[in-house]
Amino acid sequence: MTIPVPHFPAGADDAAGIELFEPSLEDLYEHAPCGYLTTAPNGVVVKVNETFLAWTGYSRDQVVGQPFASLLNVGSQLFYDTRCLPVLRLEGEVREVALVLDRPHGRPLPILVNSIRRAGDDGQPRLVRTAVFDATRRQDYERDLLFARRAAERSEVRVRTLQEAAATFGAAKSEESVTAALAEIACAAFDATCATVMLPVTDSGILRAVAGAAHPVGESVSIDSQRPEAEALRRATVVTISSVDEAERMFPALAEPLHAARLEAMTATPLLADDAPMGVLVCFFGRRRDFEEDELALNRTLARLGTQALQRIRLQEQLEHLALHDKLTGLANRELLQYRLAQALFAAGRHLRPMSVIFLDLDGFKAINDQLGHAAGDAVLVEVSARLRGAVRPSDTIARFGGDEFVVVCEDAAADAAVAVAERIRMAIRQPIAHVPVALPLTASIGVARHRPIGGRIPEPDEVVLQADAAMYQSKESGKDRYTVVDI
Template sequence: MTTDPYETRYHRAPCGLLTTTTEGIVVEANDTLLAWLGRTKSDVRGVSLASLLDPSSRIFLETRHSQVLLLQGRAEQVALTMVATDGTAIPILMNSAVVDTGETPLVHSAVFNATERLAYEQDLLRARRSAELSGQRLQIMHDISTAFGVSTSDVEVGDAVVRVAREAFAATAASVLLIDDDGVLQPVSGTNPLWGVVAPIPSIRATDREIVITADDADVTFPELAAGLRDARLEAMSVTPLSAEDRTIGLLVCFFGRTREFDRGFLELQQALGRQAAQTLVRVRLQRDLEHMARYDQLTGIANRSSITETLEASLDAAAQAGEPLTVIFVDVDDFKSVNDAFGHATGDEVLRTLAERFRDGVRTGDSVGRIGGDEFVAICPAADTVAATTIAQRILQLAREPIATAHGALELSISVGASVYSPDAGSPPTADALLNRADDAMYSSKAAGKDQALVR
């Protein structure tokens, strides 16, 4: 069976991901969260979220968090404490949003382990008590928090890191490099005078602590950098790992044109900057994933009901203003229940993923495809008249007929297709619901006429 890339990312996400009912009953939890708690899926499914929290967090969840979530549809940066099976208290920050799937509303939450954040705050308190930490450095820490608080993308986080690093450490240049999906360090922000030299050095890339390389010792410790430093007229450079959840996701590299003292305060400040940057990157990426989850079907990766409805309304308005036709295609898999009954829901899910891919291949570039529930799919095709609608529908029919490889062998299925065409010369445009219902009716007419065919209205 083909592994679902989305499911893999879900379970291996660097933060906990949790799905509950609006009553707080756990529906799903990813592997990261289960590992923190020392529990299995069967341990948490069907239990209340409150039962996984310490007493004070339970009270807050039930008296405050749940009410805010139901009234506003989301709750962000909620501080709670979870309890692992061995009794370990795990401080967390939780961002939650109610997602209307078209059936039963669910609550999707991103759970961030705040242990490192607490350690960071303790580091900051110790730093404040230290006579070596000047008021300027305190201002720098404030600047870090302010800059990161408004960052919404990898590039914005990188830009903030570079700006703060250059000001805080009086660096000649600074660069942020992040590890991409292929495991390659890529420049994201700033200037790297030694790009092409720094990134490939394994000992630098694999560092799990702050390191400083001066021009005097480069010949011995990092000979690959010696010539580069001399050519760029640099006296030193520092490398700070950006690490979260014991995993390095990038590097901050600062370059210095003048000799300076790299004291303990310097290294601690770089460490704090690197830790905060990594945590912000995790937050930004998980927020992006949550937004994706709210708009796309988790099984197939195509648009969900709410997203495809928004697209249909916008497309209908655009078609009416431009005086162009618009086609809505409604697809239902014939006898899909028999697949689940005979081979199980896992095979049924595999079939739906394959059909979703084929439907995307069957429509044109610029068309939209979504799953609105069960084995029902919708395609929105701008500027498609009756002739184009017929061509697209027939192409989808043909693709659906091709055997689908499963763990139980190749399955041959068919679909019933109904298409509804809005023509600008037919008078006032229908509502999005009316156009969709007309395509739905056409699909049922196709099914009643013998299935495995398309009807265009």
């Protein structure tokens, strides 16, 4: 590497050339191409050069004797006192610190600062030397960069949150998993201390927390009450509380419980399905929060995604129910019967436990249908289903098998248990029915197929139903309104 040799005017010797261009060290100091300050260990300026004064427009008197930090704008003062000074004291040096100088006239001046500490022989700091560089141009593009970065970070949070929400909600199979995910994702997106989802309890006028963390200030809230959750639901809009002071003004009864739970702020965002609120997403914060519009917008979007997922799951549950249940009576249809029966037979075979299938056919239904009409016939079928529900054990499955044929699957039923159910059914059906004349009596012919597994082959569902059907037919043949038992 070669070092360029300074070129001086012809005729002058080297020393004279330097004299000509650098008349004195003092001039070098005063008119250096950077601002230059010396401060005492307590931060007070003791010496400053001309360049600094020319750049800033301060007079020497306005600078010397003042703490250096007092020349900075407030934001820089905060940064300088909390971060730069400690580093300077611990490490003896700071480099390239970006600060902003307030000027007596004109715009604030962005600067870059290098400082070093000089210690005495005893190791104690004596003074700090600071070089100051004008960073106006640099600052302009840095600010652009900074704003771009912040905007990118904000949109990254938004995109990540919505992506996660879409993926999680899409995979959710139950209402519980949707509400739990909604609370969790909202909590992470807003740095909330905790979050919960509240849904109305049917016909109770009460909102209850169903997901997320335990509701810190009351698990359930009356829909008519003066609470932000209730108000968000009633007014179908986001309700926010920024501080306990605000809670005191808006929801006085809430202020003390919030503070006692070490909480300061909260948001309540309604879950709006076609503008009709179906629940509320509630977030709690441990410090005062001034909610910004983009935060609230993300809150609403998240709530909307959650609502859509809840609607989808409720619809799916409805469809599933429709596909597997009889429309008129709400009992299981043949498809569900097939499934439940196969399950019951498998379980019985595996654990060697008895089970039974009860087949019943209504006696006298055709006459009712013919004489009173189909509507009355349907009403009788609905009444019969209600009586069946009252007669069986809670764990039994009742299916509508055909027009006026029903099948009951009794799992874990010892021989006499199934017979007892059959007898209760018989007694229930023969009770008079409102609006049906006594001349049109209704009874049931019942067949009970009892299965006691002893190992080996598990019977097919159809086979068992067929046996119960045959037994029912025997009851019909023998005079109706009775049951016949067959063991298989």
